[in-house]
Amino acid sequence: MKHPTGSIRISEQADGDGLLDFEDAVVDGLSKVRKSLPCRFFYDERGSQLFEAITLLPEYYPTRTEIEILREHADEIVASIPGNAVLLEFGSGSSTKTEILLEHCPPTVTYVPIDVSPSALAEARQRLARRFPALTVTPVIGSFTDPIDLPPTLRSRPRMGFFPGSTIGNWTPEEALTLLRSLRDMLKVNGRMIVGVDLKKDAQTLVRAYNDSAGVTAAFNLNILARINRELGSAIDVASFRHEAIYDPRQGRIEMHLVSIREQTIGICGRRFHFLAGERVHTENSYKYTVPEFQELSRRAGWLTGSVWTDAGSQFSIHELISPAHA
Ligand SMILES: C[S@@+](CC[C@H](N)C(=O)[O-])C[C@H]1O[C@@H](n2cnc3c(N)ncnc32)[C@H](O)[C@@H]1O
Numbered sequence: 224m225k226h227p228t229g230s231i232r233i234s235e236q237a238d239g240d241g242l243l244d245f246e247d248a249v250v251d252g253l254s255k256v257r258k259s260l261p262c263r264f265f266y267d268e269r270g271s272q273l274f275e276a277i278t279l280l281p282e283y284y285p286t287r288t289e290i291e292i293l294r295e296h297a298d299e300i301v302a303s304i305p306g307n308a309v310l311l312e313f314g315s316g317s318s319t320k321t322e323i324l325l326e327h328c329p330p331t332v333t334y335v336p337i338d339v340s341p342s343a344l345a346e347a348r349q350r351l352a353r354r355f356p357a358l359t360v361t362p363v364i365g366s367f368t369d370p371i372d373l374p375p376t377l378r379s380r381p382r383m384g385f386f387p388g389s390t391i392g393n394w395t396p397e398e399a400l401t402l403l404r405s406l407r408d409m410l411k412v413n414g415r416m417i418v419g420v421d422l423k424k425d426a427q428t429l430v431r432a433y434n435d436s437a438g439v440t441a442a443f444n445l446n447i448l449a450r451i452n453r454e455l456g457s458a459i460d461v462a463s464f465r466h467e468a469i470y471d472p473r474q475g476r477i478e479m480h481l482v483s484i485r486e487q488t489i490g491i492c493g494r495r496f497h498f499l500a501g502e503r504v505h506t507e508n509s510y511k512y513t514v515p516e517f518q519e520l521s522r523r524a525g526w527l528t529g530s531v532w533t534d535a536g537s538q539f540s541i542h543e544l545i546s547p548a549h550a
Pocket residue numbers: 263266274286313314315316317318320337338339340343365366367368387388389390
C-alpha cells in the first residue's frame with residue numbers, strides 16, 4: 224500500500240492484488256464473454272469528485288439518510304470508544320460522515336482512513352487537520368481487502384471499524400461474507416464495526432437514485448471510459464456509450480452498465496475489443512438488504528450483531544457488529 228507524503232508508513236505492501244493495475248483489470252474485464260469493469264476503478268480524481276456530487280443529488284437518498292441517522296445517534300454509536308482507540312475507516316472517500324463521529328470521540332483517538340483514491344484521502348486529510356487540529360490521521364492508500372499492518376505504536380490499541388456508504392453492497396453476498404470475515408480479523412477480538420447498509424425498497428426509488436435527472440451518475444459511470452483514455456492512451460468515443468441502471472429484484476441489487484450505442488471496435492494497450500450495438504459492460508452492483516438479512520450475513524461471518532439504527536422511513540440502516548473472543 225502507498226501512503227501520502229508525510230503520513231506514517233503502515234506497511235510496505237505493493238499493490239499486491241493488482242488493485243492499482245488498471246490495465247490488467249480492464250483487459251481482463253473486457254475479454255470476458257459478458258464484459259465487465261471493476262467498480263473500484265471509478266474512483267480516480269474525477270470519479271471521486273463526481274461521487275461527491277452524486278451524494279448531493281435530490282434522488283440520491285442514501286448519503287443524506289445515513290448522515291441523518293449518524294447525527295441522531297452519534298453519541299450512542301461512539302459511546303464505548305476508548306480514548307486510545309484506532310478508528311479504521313474502509314473506503315473513507317471524503318471522510319464527511321466520519322466528522323460526525325469524530326465530534327463525539329475522545330480527541331486522543333487515531334484515525335486511519337483507507338481508500339484507493341489518493342486525491343480523496345489527501346483532501347480529507349487537509350480538511351480534518353483544520354477541523355480537528357489535535358487528531359492524528361494516518362491515511363492508507365490501498366485496498367481494505369488487503370491485510371493492514373499497523374505500526375507498532377498502534378498495534379495493541381483497541382480497534383473500531385467504520386464502513387459507511389453501503390460500500391459493502393458492491394460485493395455479492397458470498398463475497399461480502401468473505402470480506403466481513405477478513406475485516407473481523409483486522410479489527411481483532413472485541414473490535415467493533417459500524418456498517419452502513421442500504422435497505423430494500425421500491426424499485427422506482429432505487430432506480431432514480433442511480434439514474435438521476437441531472438445525469439451526474441451517468442457521468443460517473445462513463446468516467447471509467449474517460450479514465451481508460453487518460454491513463455491507458457486509448458481513444459474510446461465516450462459518447463458512443465450510454466449509462467444504464469436497472470434493479471434486479473430477484474438478486475436484490477442495482478446493476479450499473481455501460482451500453483454501446485453502436486457496433487464498434489476499441490483498441491486498448493495493443494488489444495482490440497469488439498462491441499455489438501446494445502452490448503453492455505457491467506460496471507457495478509449495489510446489493511440491498513433487509514435488516515434481518517444483513518444481520519444473518521454478519522453472524523455467518525462470525526460477528527455478534529448489536530444495535531441497529533434506521534431512519535423514520537426505513538430507507539437506510541446502520542449496524543453495530545462486535546467481534547467475539549470465540550469466533
Ligand atoms: C460509495 S463510496 C463511499 C465513500 C464514503 N465512505 C461515504 O460513505 O460517503 C466508496 C469509497 O470506497 C472506496 N473504495 C472502493 N473499493 C475500495 C477498496 N477495495 N479498497 C479501498 N477503498 C475502496 C472508493 O474510492 C470510495 O471512496
